Structures are given as C-alpha cells and as structure tokens.
Amino acid sequence: MEANLVSLCKKCKALGYFGSYVRKEDYVEGVSDINIFAISDDKSLLLELGSYNGISPIVISEEKFREICESGDIICYYILYDSKLICGELPKVEFAINDNTCERLKMSSSSFIKLSFEAFKRNDEIGTLENAYRAIRSLIQYISCSSLRKIPISNSEIKETCIKLNLNFCKEFDNLILLRNMKSPLTPWALNRIYNIINSQIKMDFSSTPI
Secondary structure: OOOHHHHOHHHOOOOEEHHHHHOOOOOOOOOEEEEEEEEEEOOHHHHHOOOOEEEEEEOOHHHHHHHHOOOOOOHHHHHOOOOOEEOOOOEEEEEEOOHHHHHHHHHHHHHHHHHHHHHHHHHOOHHHHHHHHHHHHHHHHHHHHHHOOOOOOOHHHHHHHHHOOOOOHHHHHHHHHHHHHHHHOOOOOHHHHHHHHHHHOOOOOOOOOOO
C-alpha cells in the first residue's frame, strides 16, 4: 500500500500516517483505523486516498493546518506528535494545549460512546468495541488535558496517566485493550458500565442509558 501512496507525494507538501498505525503495540489489524493525512491544496487527494480500503484520510491545506494548530485543535497535535511521514515535511508550526484542545477531547468522548451504542444496535461488534475504547481513551485524555495540560497518546501512556490521576476506571480501560487485542465482543452490561463512567465525568446528551 505504501508504495502506491508514494505516487501521490508530488501532489502534497506532506503525506503520512497518524494514530495507532504508527504505534505497532497499539494497532490491531481489522479493528484499528489506518489514518492518513495529506497537507495539500489539491482536494482530489481525498477521493484518491479514500479509494484505498481501510484508510481514513484527512486532506488539509497548509494554511488551514496552521490555523488549527494555532487554535489548539487536537488533530494538529496528533499529526505533530503521533505520526510517521511517508514523504515531504510538516510545516513549522507552534502548538500549545489550551481550553479548546481539552473541549475537543471532551466532545470526542461523548461522540464515541454514542457511536458505540449505534454500532451495538446494528450488531456491529467491532464498531461497538472500538468506539467504546475510544470513548474511555478520550475521557482520560480530556481529564489529563484539563488537570495536567498534557495529552497521553499511547495505551501505555494513557494507563500510566489514569493511575497518576487516581481515576477509578483504569481497570475498564485495561479490559477494553484486552478485548480489542482478542477481538472479543463487548457485552451490554460492559457497554452500559462505560456509558455510566463517561456520564459521571462529563455531561451527556442521553436522557438515560440507551440499552
């Protein structure tokens, strides 16, 4: 796949992977997304990258990339600190964690747990599990962002941070990692448990537990 992606390098300033695909200890084939970013003004790249099975692409102009970095957008953080370049180089930008960064993580946690329930209702076991994992992951990142002004990325960093913050749901995160590695389904009880954890930490839009 990477050999084919190299052919797109002439169309962008930078092309690379980000997310768990660059962390082999966290990547689970068939479960994790393969996230690709391209810094380019050529929007046709989105269609070309989207034609590859299993890839979740982002195409962003250099100007927009600078804007989101200045605003503290979490996507900029991931591209800067959780990526592997295929070709090109990243623009020289400054990133500082701010309230916007933390708020985006908070919103992500809420969005992911909703996606998990939607996947459960579709009998999508992988989607249920992966989005529940992302929901707890984002919640710990949000609390760390707000309390420590740090954002852990890898599973090991997140577990360490969870313990450091003395949170009472570190075991649930451990269990989700194990289930992901085994590609085992999440039970309704476990999903409701994760919902209750998130609902206890951040205000949710759900009026009641969905299942």
